[in-house]
Each structure stands twice: as C-alpha cells, then as structure tokens.
C-alpha cells in the first residue's frame with residue numbers, strides 16, 4: 001500500500017455531521033464526538049477524513065478543520081434534512097460516493113471507524129468491497145432504545161439485525177462505558193470484540209471560567225437572571241428520551257420554588273417548526289401549565305463557545321434522560337465544576353459518581369429528582385465539593401486527547417495484527 005495511505009482513516013457519521021452547529025434538530029453528542037476525536041487523532045499523526053451526508057446545496061462539500069482533518073459531505077438522497085429513521089434507503093448512494101471519492105483522489109482507507117448503526121451498514125459494505133478494517137461506536141443501541149419508547153418505528157427490525165451483524169463482524173466495537181458493554185452482551189450478542197474507551201470533553205474549554213465570573217456574564221446577557229439567583233440548568237437536544245419533562249416537574253416540586261431566587265434554564269433546540277420543535281412546544285406548555293413560566297428561560301441553542309459560561313454559572317446541571325449511552329453533557333458540566341443530578345441509567349452511572357460528583361435518581365421519577373436537586377441547592381458548600389470532585393474526575397478520565405490516544409493505539413494494533421491485503425477497488429459497477 002502507498003505509505004501515504006497507511007495513516008489515512010475514515011470516520012463515517014452519515015447522519016451526524018461533525019461540522020454542523022450542535023444542539024439543533026438531531027445534532028448532539030455524536031457530532032461532537034466525531035469532530036473532537038477526528039481533530040485529536042490528526043494531532044497524533046493520522047490523516048483524518050470525516051464523511052457525512054450533505055443536507056442542502058448550500059453546504060460546502062469539504063470543510064477543513066485543522067491540518068489533516070476535514071469533513072467531506074456526500075449526496076445521499078435529496079438535499080434536505082431527513083430524520084435518521086428514514087435514512088436507510090439512501091445508504092447505497094453514500095457507499096457509491098465514498099468509492100468514487102477514493103478512486104478520484106487515489107486514496108485508500110485501511111480502516112473505517114463508523115458511528116451509529118446507519119454508518120455501520122456503510123462500513124460493512126465497504127469492508128466487503130475494499131477489504132478495510134472496521135471499528136464501530138454505536139452511540140445508541142436499538143435494543144435499549146426500543147425498550148424505553150412506545151412508538152417503535154418501522155425501521156426497528158432492520159436496525160436490530162444490522163447492529164447484531166456488526167458486533168459479530170467488526171474488528172472492534174468501542175463501548176463508551178462498562179454499562180454499554182453490558183447491554184451489548186445482554187441484548188445484542190455474545191460474539192464479537194468489545195473495548196471500552198469513553199467519550200471525552202474539552203477540559204481546557206469547560207472549566208475555563210469560574211462561577212463568579214460566569215455569573216456576571218450571564219447576568220449581563222439575561223435580564224431576568226440576578227447574580228444571587230439559584231440556577232438549575234439543562235442543555236441538550238429536545239427529544240422526549242431526554243426527559244426534560246421530568247426536570248420541569250421536579251422543579252415545580254422544589255422547596256425553593258417560591259424563594260424568589262430559583263431559575264430554570266432549558267438550553268438547546270431549534271425554533272418551532274423544525275423537527276425538534278414539537279418537543280420544545282410540548283415542554284413549553286408543561287412549563288406554563290405548572291406556572292413556571294416566570295422562572296424558566298429557554299435560550300435556544302447554546303454554542304460550544306458560550307456553553308462554559310452557562311455550566312459554570314449554574315448551581316446544578318440536570319441530565320434526566322430515560323436512557324443515555326454516555327451523556328456528554330454530564331462530563332461537560334463536571335469539567336466546569338458544577339455538580340450533576342442525572343438519571344441512574346447507562347453511561348451516566350459511569351460518569352457521575354453518586355454522592356461524590358453529583359447524585360443519581362431513578363429515570364422519570366420527578367419526586368426523586370426534585371429531592372436530589374434540593375439537597376444540592378440548599379447546601380452550597382457541598383455543591384462546591386461535589387463540583388470540585390467532578391472536575392478532577394473528568395480531568396483524570398475523560399479528556400479528548402486521552403480518548404484519541406486510546407483509539408489511536410487500537411487502530412494501530414488492528415492494522416499491525418491484520419494488515420489490509422486487498423487493493424483499492426477502482427469500480428464497483
């Protein structure tokens with residue numbers, strides 16, 4: 001193989017564009033993961049191309065992020081946003097465009113790291129066509145997700161089948177927490193190779209500002225927030241699985257509700273009319289029905305640049321998900337020195353150490369969340385101790401550089417053990 005191609009890797013994230021604004025529609029943790037892993041791998045000497053689907057004609061087809069790291073967008077179906085559950089039929093076109101891109105540029109990718117089940121299908125096709133190795137991160141498991149929702153989409157059986165085949169055939173699957181690995185073994189298959197490598201966060205960005213300075217910034221930008229308010233925050237996508245309703249109902253029961261100081265910030269989401277607008281409208285209605293409109297702020301999508309201010313200014317960050325394979329928001333808040341109250345599920349059981357860096361409460365249990373939030377809010381000294389312990393935990397375990405180093409070692413091991421033999425395919429048609 002051309003030595004130029006030896007350190008070339010493809011990160012494939014069909015529906016999670018690493019170059020897009022985060023927090024809107026379906027853009028969340030996966031986009032952040034792929035972008036940060038890609039940039040950190042480039043610093044370690046890999047030539048990283050991150051492949052995703054182009055959703056409008058106006059989008060650039062190639063975006064350079066830093067030396068040796070770029071996003072490449074392929075057409076796959078119409079130029080429009082398509083919810084992930086409807087994307088499967090567009091994947092063959094994505095594969096064709098990938099092969100054409102390789103051919104036209106004289107590249108070959110000895111290893112593809114795929115993200116989410118849709119991309120895993122693309123990776124499996126590429127593996128059979130060009131003989132590349134495959135590493136996969138699920139980000140969400142159908143078998144777990146479908147056990148937590150009532151409306152099972154028509155694509156479910158295909159997804160479950162693909163997720164099983166993938167685990168049995170990929171060179172390695174990366175679980176982001178021991179809990180995710182256990183789910184794979186219990187609910188997907190006992191065959192296949194799994195490594196645990198967590199998600200990470202930018203420990204220089206989150207934690208760059210202290211509480212007092214962050215408060216001052218927030219007070220400047222929000223008329224309704226005062227410097228001595230008690231702030232409970234959520235940030236993330238507006239999706240029923242995220243459990244924002246639980247948080248709102250918990251705040252309605254808080255002992256501090258009538259203190260005149262309690263504020264609830266619910267960040268993220270698009271404007272009404274976009275795909276996540278339904279959930280936003282539903283949550284706004286619950287806020288209004290519970291008489292919380294005066295103390296609740298919906299700042300909309302918060303950019304990664306401004307987020308450190310919100311996290312650091314908050315007294316507690318709440319992650320009330322029904323299910324969470326990892327949950328980046330929890331470690332971002334912890335890195336910012338803010339304790340986390342989270343659902344006692346999935347990756348949150350790994351990142352949040354209950355009574356040490358925050359508290360865990362049963363998912364969807366408004367009363368338990370309310371009590372946990374109040375325990376932290378009424379004891380500022382304990383809040384600070386939990387915050388400090390959370391920050392230390394993230395610095396020691398969850399930096400992007402540390403995560404990328406583990407992935408890099410994994411790729412090297414796979415490529416050394418099983419060198420790619422087949423030449424680049426010049427045409428599949």
Ligand code: UDP
Pocket residue numbers: 022023024027028029030032235236237267268269300301302303304307326327328329330332
């Ligand atoms: N996010 C953001 N701005 C927003 C909402 C979310 O930057 O307004 C980011 C957030 O900081 C985190 C990611 O989106 O990095 C959400 O990841 P998480 O793993 O918590 O949830 P997912 O979206 O994967 O379900």
